[in-house]
Amino acid sequence: MLEASAGSLPITESDDAVVFPAKTAASTASEADERALVERARHDSRAFAELYRRYVNRVYAFAYKRSGSTQVAEDVTSTTFERALRGMPTFEWRSGGFAAWLFRIAANELTNHYRQQGRSSSHKAQRAFRMYVSDAVSGGEFDRIERMGSTDVIREAMTDLNDRYQQVIALRFLSGLSHDDAARAMGMSKPVMAVTLHRAVAALRKAIDERGGRDGHQV
Amino acid sequence: MVTKYEVNRQLVEMGEVDVVGPPRDFVDSLAQRLDAIASTRAEYAPHLNPQRRPRAKRMVFAPAFAALVLVVGAIIVTVDNGSPAYALDDPFNVQVQLADGRFVDGTDGLKISKGSTVVVGAGGSVRIRDHVYREGDVVVIGERGPEVADHLDVVVSTTRTEPTVSTTERVATTQPTTTQAPTAVREPEPTVAPRPVEPVPTTRVEAPATTRAPETTRAATTTTRPLVSMELGAQRVELSSQVALSWSAVAGAAKYVVVRTVAVSGATPAEPVYPPVAPTTLVAQKTTLTHTDVAEAVEGTPITAARYRVVALDSTGKVIGSSRFVQVNLPR
Numbered sequence: 001m002l003e004a005s006a007g008s009l010p011i012t013e014s015d016d017a018v019v020f021p022a023k024t025a026a027s028t029a030s031e032a033d034e035r036a037l038v039e040r041a042r043h044d045s046r047a048f049a050e051l052y053r054r055y056v057n058r059v060y061a062f063a064y065k066r067s068g069s070t071q072v073a074e075d076v077t078s079t080t081f082e083r084a085l086r087g088m089p090t091f092e093w094r095s096g097g098f099a100a101w102l103f104r105i106a107a108n109e110l111t112n113h114y115r116q117q118g119r120s121s122s123h124k125a126q127r128a129f130r131m132y133v134s135d136a137v138s139g140g141e142f143d144r145i146e147r148m149g150s151t152d153v154i155r156e157a158m159t160d161l162n163d164r165y166q167q168v169i170a171l172r173f174l175s176g177l178s179h180d181d182a183a184r185a186m187g188m189s190k191p192v193m194a195v196t197l198h199r200a201v202a203a204l205r206k207a208i209d210e211r212g213g214r215d216g217h218q219v
Numbered sequence: 220m221v222t223k224y225e226v227n228r229q230l231v232e233m234g235e236v237d238v239v240g241p242p243r244d245f246v247d248s249l250a251q252r253l254d255a256i257a258s259t260r261a262e263y264a265p266h267l268n269p270q271r272r273p274r275a276k277r278m279v280f281a282p283a284f285a286a287l288v289l290v291v292g293a294i295i296v297t298v299d300n301g302s303p304a305y306a307l308d309d310p311f312n313v314q315v316q317l318a319d320g321r322f323v324d325g326t327d328g329l330k331i332s333k334g335s336t337v338v339v340g341a342g343g344s345v346r347i348r349d350h351v352y353r354e355g356d357v358v359v360i361g362e363r364g365p366e367v368a369d370h371l372d373v374v375v376s377t378t379r380t381e382p383t384v385s386t387t388e389r390v391a392t393t394q395p396t397t398t399q400a401p402t403a404v405r406e407p408e409p410t411v412a413p414r415p416v417e418p419v420p421t422t423r424v425e426a427p428a429t430t431r432a433p434e435t436t437r438a439a440t441t442t443t444r445p446l447v448s449m450e451l452g453a454q455r456v457e458l459s460s461q462v463a464l465s466w467s468a469v470a471g472a473a474k475y476v477v478v479r480t481v482a483v484s485g486a487t488p489a490e491p492v493y494p495p496v497a498p499t500t501l502v503a504q505k506t507t508l509t510h511t512d513v514a515e516a517v518e519g520t521p522i523t524a525a526r527y528r529v530v531a532l533d534s535t536g537k538v539i540g541s542s543r544f545v546q547v548n549l550p551r
Contacts, residue, residue: 045257052253056246061238074241074487078249085253086327151233154226173230205226 031097038098042088051098052081058099058176059106065174066110068155076113080106096184103175104185107167114159114166153208160207165200172197244486251489259329305331305347305360312343312354314541316446322493322530322541335360336368338446451529451542455549456511462547464527465509469540472531477502477510479527483520491528491544502527514549521551 040047056077063076083105084091091101158166171182172193183193306328307313313325318334325337325345337358339345345352347365352358357369450467464477478495479502482488491499503510514522525547531540 045254048253048257049250052250056249057240060241064238065233065236070485074245077241077245078252078487081249081253082256085256150229154229154233169230173234176234201223201226201230204230205221205223208221208226 034098035093038088038091038093042091048085048088051084055099055102056081059102062103062106062170062175063110066155066158066170067113068152072110072113076106076109079109083109094184096181099177100181100185103171103177104167104187107170107175107185110170111163111166115163117159153211154204157204157207157211160211161200161203164196165203168193168196168200169204242484242486244482244484248482248486248489256326256328259326305335305365307331307337308346308348310343310345312340313345314338314340314446314448316538320538322446322538324490331360333360333362337365338371340448446538447531447540449529449531449540449542451527451545453527453545453547455547460513460515460522460549462512462514462525462527462549463509464512464529466529466542468508469531471533471539473506473534475505475508475529475531477505477512477527477529479512479514479525481514481517481522481525483517483523485523488524488526488546491526493528493530493538493541514547522549523551524548 037047037050041051059080060073060077063080064070064073067073067076080102084102087105091098094100158169161169168182168186171177171185172179175182175185177185179193180190183190186193186196188196307315307325309327310325310329315323315325315329315331315338316336317323318332323329331337337345337347337352337356337360339352339354339356339358343354347358350365352365352367355371356367357371358365359368447469449469452465454463455461456463466475469475476493478491478493478499480488480491480498480500489498493499495501502512512525512527514525516522526544527547528544529542530538533539
């Protein structure tokens, strides 16, 4: 059995789960060590188990931040590692290494999820969005509403973007990858990544505004 | 109007928020599933990962090794056809009855041996070695390798494309959060796994006794007969821990066996299998088409999800029908 302990991640335990800060989730293993581990994982399930232990929390956190749903996060995490396991024999080490490849799989799974789900927003998210837009101008309420619903607004608006923009934003802001590694995960150079990210954020801002317009609110 | 700066700031905040990690049950369950997948893949067999000799020695031994491989290979091909020599490649909507009678879903890389039967369901396909089998094909791994023993007209159910069964209750549960952690809200939806095989072998179900083939032919037919794909419905009884199950009948069934797996703390249950092997447990053996199960708790911890499967057995105990698993979420 693949052992499922939390590995070397700096985690603290809660009742039935672990809590870990986003910024400290980076693997401490050197690239050389990880590369050797990945090579072994092509043929050795124990080595893949070690990779699983290193990354399961990070992938889960990434999926959760994007979706805001534990159910989706679990589904995406499961599918990501299953695809990674099946893809190990053909995996080629490139710049960014295993992490970039793994998070790209996860990003693809997330966009697939939202594509399948369609653009019909959940009631909860639409309610949050309406609260955010309508109350944003009401002075003291702004911060409270922002804390309550702004992430849902962004999550929903991201579904209006094309897959590429969704993935760029998710990988850059939500995966914990550096700008360089996010670019490598996307298979882009840093300048192209920067330009794409700039356009993606602009498109996201526009999507948020359009959603506000569709609901008849003025911000 | 939202400014780009504001969007950037909120994205950064989304990325920096602390997240309640995955439940340990989920992590363990996924590890087990990955382990099961790994065990079906040839590249993870330990003997396929030998320590390499230095290059010079490899060159010396290469011809001798190649000759040995040829000789052993020839012996295997001409003498032994019983070893697991076939693997499913890129299967979709495929169900397999293994030589030992167990039913499993056709997964990529699944090894199958002589005596196994592969049924390709609606819209499905699978490659075995260099041949691709399509919807309705019933492939038997025989002495001479895979052969299409039968071709079924696939009946497409109108309910088959609906993966989600609505229930009368939807309760959101909130996971424990830290001060910075986002509220984790789960919206339970009992789900039905997509049914891979819908075809019902009309020859077996409808053939009257007077038209049965001679004994030798019947024996051959038995080995090629695909299992009947059963409908299974499962619904939580209001907000209790009871789950009402009902299933479709299978002609010739002497009894029906219900098996299940359960999970606690929001984890995903494993796929239930028959014969029941841990963590799958036998729930009931029935001659009727309904059963009410009680999914209360495991060692004091309330069950939050359960997956059920029902199989039909004939009078000899042979599995003649099987459903896909159905998951019921039981938020407390």
